[in-house]
Amino acid sequence: MPKAKYDTIYRDLKEKIETECFSYQELLPSEHTLVQEYGCSRNTVRRALAELASDGYVQPMQGKGVRNIFQPITQTSFTVGGIESFLESALRNHQKPRTKILQFAELETGEKISRRTGFPLGTQLFYLQRLRYLDDVPLILDHNYFLKELMPGLTPEIAEHSIYEYLEQTLGFTITTSKRTMTVERVTQVDETYLDMNDYNCMAVITSQTFNADGIQFEYTQSRHRPDHFQFQDVAVRKKPG
Amino acid sequence: MPKAKYDTIYRDLKEKIETECFSYQELLPSEHTLVQEYGCSRNTVRRALAELASDGYVQPMQGKGVRNIFQPITQTSFTVGGIESFLESALRNHQKPRTKILQFAELETGEKISRRTGFPLGTQLFYLQRLRYLDDVPLILDHNYFLKELMPGLTPEIAEHSIYEYLEQTLGFTITTSKRTMTVERVTQVDETYLDMNDYNCMAVITSQTFNADGIQFEYTQSRHRPDHFQFQDVAVRKKPG
DNA sequence: GCCGATTTGTCCGTATGTATC
DNA sequence: CGATACATACGGACAAATCGG
Numbered sequence: 001m002p003k004a005k006y007d008t009i010y011r012d013l014k015e016k017i018e019t020e021c022f023s024y025q026e027l028l029p030s031e032h033t034l035v036q037e038y039g040c041s042r043n044t045v046r047r048a049l050a051e052l053a054s055d056g057y058v059q060p061m062q063g064k065g066v067r068n069i070f071q072p073i074t075q076t077s078f079t080v081g082g083i084e085s086f087l088e089s090a091l092r093n094h095q096k097p098r099t100k101i102l103q104f105a106e107l108e109t110g111e112k113i114s115r116r117t118g119f120p121l122g123t124q125l126f127y128l129q130r131l132r133y134l135d136d137v138p139l140i141l142d143h144n145y146f147l148k149e150l151m152p153g154l155t156p157e158i159a160e161h162s163i164y165e166y167l168e169q170t171l172g173f174t175i176t177t178s179k180r181t182m183t184v185e186r187v188t189q190v191d192e193t194y195l196d197m198n199d200y201n202c203m204a205v206i207t208s209q210t211f212n213a214d215g216i217q218f219e220y221t222q223s224r225h226r227p228d229h230f231q232f233q234d235v236a237v238r239k240k241p242g
Numbered sequence: 243m244p245k246a247k248y249d250t251i252y253r254d255l256k257e258k259i260e261t262e263c264f265s266y267q268e269l270l271p272s273e274h275t276l277v278q279e280y281g282c283s284r285n286t287v288r289r290a291l292a293e294l295a296s297d298g299y300v301q302p303m304q305g306k307g308v309r310n311i312f313q314p315i316t317q318t319s320f321t322v323g324g325i326e327s328f329l330e331s332a333l334r335n336h337q338k339p340r341t342k343i344l345q346f347a348e349l350e351t352g353e354k355i356s357r358r359t360g361f362p363l364g365t366q367l368f369y370l371q372r373l374r375y376l377d378d379v380p381l382i383l384d385h386n387y388f389l390k391e392l393m394p395g396l397t398p399e400i401a402e403h404s405i406y407e408y409l410e411q412t413l414g415f416t417i418t419t420s421k422r423t424m425t426v427e428r429v430t431q432v433d434e435t436y437l438d439m440n441d442y443n444c445m446a447v448i449t450s451q452t453f454n455a456d457g458i459q460f461e462y463t464q465s466r467h468r469p470d471h472f473q474f475q476d477v478a479v480r481k482k483p484g
Numbered sequence: 485g486c487c488g489a490t491t492t493g494t495c496c497g498t499a500t501g502t503a504t505c
Numbered sequence: 506c507g508a509t510a511c512a513t514a515c516g517g518a519c520a521a522a523t524c525g526g
Contacts (some may be wrong), residue, residue, distance in 0.1 A: 016487075030492085031492070032490085032491075046492085046493090049492095060491095060492065060493090061491090062491075062493060063492060063493095064490095064491070064492080065490095065492080066491090066492080102496080
């Protein structure tokens with residue numbers, strides 16, 4: 001679907017940077033040069049460059065040029081800045097994913113769940129508890145709440161494979177924004193039952209609210225990770241205070 | 243400094259959203275309307291809206307409008323998506339910051355430190371160990387490596403207050419990009435010496451490489467947080483796979 | 485220090501496409 | 506179908522920062 005011109009330029013430059021066609025700290029071709037190379041307007045080139053900058057790949061410098069500040073990643077990272085399904089991140093890290101459904105239920109939000117999840121009071125939800133394996137080791141315990149109204153046909157079989165794939169491919173759903181919070185919490189009885197905690201007494205916890213293209217929240221998830229296999233990566237850009 | 247037109251529009255709309263001039267799920271005025279309100283071109287309005295979208299404040303919907311998906315934050319969060327100094331985040335959360343210098347040294351990178359920090363071999367660095375208090379409780383242990391070449395005048399007195407403020411205000415430095423990694427690690431002897439770990443046997447750890455406007459890495463920091471006072475917030479946007 | 489060439493930053497107006505209603 | 510709304514793209518203009526002569 002994304003065959004926009006700026007997007008192909010973005011992907012092309014990203015590829016070239018990742019394969020080190022430009023060395024670390026080297027300047028990329030000037031915008032003027034790229035305009036001629038890609039046969040497009042300057043705005044289009046600039047849009048591609050802006051995305052690379054927000055990825056932490058390049059650093060534009062007024063009057064000087066655009067510097068490559070990409071360094072290849074050494075370690076595998078489970079979670080990254082974008083929105084990724086469990087399946088996708090497992091494949092990215094060349095690991096074998098597996099999911100076991102522990103619970104599959106329906107419920108209506110009460111006062112307490114409503115406040116915690118961000119869903120309005122009285123909303124019909126699916127509640128799932130899923131155990132996630134990587135290379136046959138149980139590492140993540142997921143508690144999911146999904147908006148039933150938008151996916152009445154959800155089944156345990158789908159949840160065992162990939163709900164995101166079902167939503168995007170089968171239902172033509174578009175997933176857009178996810179608001180996430182990372183904390184560290186004490187292990188619970190449930191954690192210890194299903195995960196080999198190896199003396200750790202806490203978990204890395206990511207809670208997230210996820211929205212579709214209509215701006216409707218359709219998911220609230222708490223993802224509890226075994227701490228020794230958890231890594232989250234992020235690129236931040238400084239905004240001038242004022 | 244930032245008196246760009248798109249930036250003032252961005253700040254104005256952000257303010258209006260935060261003060262709930264638009265209610266949750268309400269549509270903002272159309273781009274056309276905003277063009278007339280602010281007396282600018284459509285591109286300028288769109289740029290402001292794009293920033294709000296990447297902040298997770300709004301959701302643009304083709305053919306429909308731009309929906310407000312901002313929900314006021316309930317809990318205090320220590321760390322957010324942007325780049326923030328310890329001082330700034332303490333003030334944002336209305337907490338009293340204090341810093342105690344545990345170590346202040348100079349060193350040259352060897353093989354091992356070079357690989358870990360991302361600085362080239364043989365680079366002259368400042369190494370600092372700092373204990374951070376919030377409301378007089380020691381909560382964070384920082385290990386900082388700073389590029390000496392760019393800040394030869396750094397002193398323990400400056401480090402006790404705010405290095406970022408010194409860099410930005412005194413040296414006219416511009417801080418831009420920060421690449422961060424979040425993990426959970428076991429407590430060390432040093433952690434236990436300075437922090438009241440209250441039975442927790444692990445720490446929330448953020449390591450970061452920070453770059454200035456010239457694309458030069460000037461900092462590598464490992465920030466070790468007491469888990470019960472750690473929270474990291476983030477907004478992610480889904481990119482179509484392909 | 486000055487000047488001109490280069491490069492990125494901001495902004496504008498317009499045209500066309502696509503999705504929604 | 507037409508009107509409205511956002512998405513993409515173009516070309517041009519000027520400003521601001523940098524660099525070399």
